[in-house]
Amino acid sequence: DSGVTQTPKHLITATGQRVTLRCSPRSGDLSVYWYQQSLDQGLQFLIQYYNGEERAKGNILERFSAQQFPDLHSELNLSSLELGDSALYFCASSGQGSQETQYFGPGTRLLVL
């Protein structure tokens, strides 16, 4: 158990809908990262937040957004969903330094029908 929690574990929705994925980092970690992993693919970095502020942006679509709240939990919002958005979405957290090791949550499996 990495100490990072994600909810829900599974999510099934329809095209055009909007969903919110939630992540709670390890106790004391200030950074939260979001990744997308499509079937049999590697991890694609989406976005990083550090202590409530956006720190780095990767291959995140305009239809997607995220935020980190004062209690350090984070949410990833996916809107106008398309079939190709079906994937595993992972959250990871790390400590204070930018080089701190990332610990991953169990992921949310999103299926868009």
Added chain:
Amino acid sequence: GQQLNQSPQSMFIQEGEDVSMNCTSSSIFNTWLWYKQDPGEGPVLLIALYKAGELTSNGRLTAQFGITRKDSFLNISASIPSDVGIYFCAGHGPNDMRFGAGTRLTVKP
């Protein structure tokens, strides 16, 4: 972001054999990490390397941070069936973290 070059893509080995996989990059990194991912689960950290030339072991796993800071390898000795999974390398640069595409390991009993 740009992926690291990880090889091989997949390996099929007999139980008891040793395994070696590596990652290379055109950029230098300050930290190299190796993760293992079981199907439907999140990646789990196996080994973290923080200094060029560092050689670190974790049980049957050994990893090294290349002296050029542009590569790393992971060795698994005396493989067992539970070693099955996808192994990812990751490199921490000054501003980002990049992942390899993964090595899918199959171990035949």
